[in-house]
Amino acid sequence: MTVRKFPPAPSTLLSRFAVLATIGLVLTGCAAKPASDAARPGWAMAVHGGAGIMDRETMGPDTEASYRAALNAALARGSAILEQGGSALDAVEAVVRGLEDDPQFNAGRGAVFTADGRNELDAAIMDGATLKAGAVAGVTGTRNPITLARTVMESSPHVMLIGAGAERFGAEKGVEQAAPVWFFTERRWQSLLKTLKERGLPIPPRPAGAPPEPAASAAAAGLTEDRKFGTVGVVALDRNGHVAAGTSTGGTTAKLWGRIGDVPIIGAGTYASDESCAVSATGTGEYFIRLGVAREVCNLVKYEGMDLQAAADEVIGRQLTELGGDGGVIAVTPDGQVAWSFNTSGMYRARLVEGGDPVVSIFKGEP
Template identity: 75%
Template sequence: MPHPRSAPFLLALSLLAGGCTTPAPPAAPKPGWALAVHGGAGVMDRETMSAETEATYRAALQAALNRGTAVLDKGGSALDAVEAVVRGLEDDPLFNAGRGAVFTADGRNELDAAIMDGGTLKAGAVAGITGIRNPITLARAVMEQSPHVMMIGQGAERFGAEKSVEKADPSWFFTEKRWQSLKKTLTERGLPIPPRPPGVGPEPVPLAQGDGLPEDRKFGTVGVVARDRAGHVAAGTSTGGTTAKLWGRVGDSPIIGAGTYADDKSCAVSGTGTGEYFIRLGVAREVCNLVGYGGKSLQQAADAVIQKQLTALGGDGGVIAVAADGTLAWSFNTSGMYRAMAAEGQKPVVAIFKGEP
């Protein structure tokens, strides 16, 4: 006869009494890391994008995912992953951030960036800076090594020099494609064309051909959201702004709550699009509010803001987002958005056009 305290004996008593004991189900596994990346939204159609250009952008997005997952898979923080991915995108001339940034009407590259830690709600941002190779790193320095949230222009650059943030000559940021786009835009507006930047050499003959995409209908801002194994989320965004923008113009990317926001209690968001509309709507914070207080899922919240509020106002662009539980989402109201996502134990997704996963 089984011992009175043995499991078989207790089960037998339960069955005799007309009941049944069922072992408690194992606890659900804790969500692992999750990551999403965007490289800008706009008019991106299969019919106008060459196969070579498409393959180049897909490879760049996959490389961005690889940088982030390398950090997260080793137990790194969401904040570290965000900075690592954005730095790589800032160094890639394909995107309008850091190297490859568009030019202002004065023929300068003026850069904006922001980063936010969802666990502490600490944030750092810089705007209108030149000569800093990786604006996202300067934004993080503002967050971690100053009492401020945002610094701009020469003051931010001076702070970067004090903190040994890497500098770069103007020629580092130059790309011929962006320069020709500036000339075209200024000519259309009847504005004077500034002198070609020093150190970049003469214009090539013949000029390099573009990829067939209208430059003024693409938004090359880059951004990353991440959730680490500890359950913390973070967001980062970096941009060169808009082609031929007026002096002193600042878009949504460095504005906490507009283009960038992160809170462990709801989600992390990074946006890309016509910044003036994102600022007016407070797009990033609005998505988080709908998740945290509105009872909506992450996808529902992103769609409500982008497909309804932003569209109704006449703005265009998109967002990527990650919730505190590791759920990922994106939404955009343009024909395409350079985007990618990956989560621990899941197959990564890289997409460009509308209708892709």
């Protein structure tokens, strides 16, 4: 197995679909598009850390600053690879790995718990140059599921492996493992307990090796309502004109036995093709699966000739919204367009294009 080394993590054309009057939705989008082929940037990338109900009043300044710092660190990690001529695939994996290790996000360490009190992780990665893809679902002992997904893509004849089989394959290929306690965070555990009590479901035992449970007052003080889809994702364009996408998630709090969302389903939550675009999604996965959101955005670019922002807004602002789903996407094209679109009140998001300034946003109304 090839061992990849990553640098350490450092500590908008408005579309014609921007206002969808027929459904009363003001859609939030952001795009960066080169004026001509000559203006195509050498590289570009976008990052998301989940979408949902977000406002400054309930988030608090310290939490907001912490998320903005994490997004800036993600941009720095990815841009360091792309600036040196690294591949879009390497940049995507490296950035997602960093986000999986950050307990602020619902991916890897810090993932939400299932109703059984487990962390079950999904991830996918796709190479736009070759249309090769790898995905894993329901893994519990892999420190960085995105790396396991890439290993499936590069070292197996398959696209998706799940559960114990995926874990065994990863262990045989030398993918780093982690004990269940590595993924544990008190905030996510308390969120699970709150959700299970509200639903009248049984409370599972506290995970082995977890720190002692804090006093009730301390637990309540650290608990904020989980109203976000904490999936993380990255899309990138490299100097060779290739695009790639990667997405990773812990799913939804108190999800039922064996539930799999859109993230590892190629074309739903993750897709990349040099003939159209690369997309990573976040939201209520069941709706993204039914629409094939990631592939649908790319189809509109490829077959309908839409610019990227218009395609993203059409899928998120009209199709997803009319179906009753919520969430968002980030996307990049081989000619350097970068876009995001979401129909929630916020999405952790950031972008950086060669020669430009980083854009880091959380709330609706920001660039």
